[in-house]
Amino acid sequence: MNPYGNPQAYRESSVFTASPEQLVVMLYDGAIRFLRQAEVALGEQAWQHGFERLTRGEAIIDELLATLNMDTGEIAERLQAIYVFCKRCLIEARLQRAPEKVGHVIALLADLRESWAKLAQGAGEAQAAPTTSLQA
Template sequence: MNPYARPQAYRESSVLTASPEQLVVMLYDGALRFLRQSEAAFGEEAYTHGGERMARAEAIIDELLATLDMGVGELAERLQAIYVFCKRQLIDARLERDATKIRTVIRLLDDLRDAWAQLAAGGGSQGPSMPPLVA
């Protein structure tokens, strides 16, 4: 038996059984992991590796953008604006080789991740004032 198959099976199981809110938290966790790796690589002037890690984070941000339910109104519009801002910051970080711009995105996504984690744990309202934001 492949010893590496078990963690993969656990990960797949957790994704398949997660609520939409928990899936969003997982996406944030992945993006933050890649962004921290990118920031560290930029700090070591390993820009190619940092750019690769950043591209993975950008793909996750693209997924967050694509799954927003824009029919729910202002909150989804604000999240969309934040995600677009994050993408712009990452483009600038890559062009300018500036780790501080990556750090800005990390702070924003970390705050959003905490809010979604609270929602996923049942700490938020999912009623009329807080409609589902993911399609």
């Protein structure tokens, strides 16, 4: 099997070799992708498709919530509050059939994704940097 011709194999390889920070970025990418699709579908009044995409986006937010290490303190607590707020907005979007509420969540997740991408890049650079031993 040619791994270059199989997008599924490439995605699996990316997931298995990614750092924890990169995995979080991938989760944000998936959530944003599904929520953009939901926003468009709701705007077109394609309710069933929109609700299916909302469900997939919500599942990824649930995964982000589940992976929080609450022992790390204030940052985890703030992320938890943001994720819960996002879920509440998506529930309202579903009940009110309001694509603009999905747009607000997309904006929040996009900001968080950017921060995590910078963190992942910094972690990657730190691992790639050669270590030197300084002697006095």
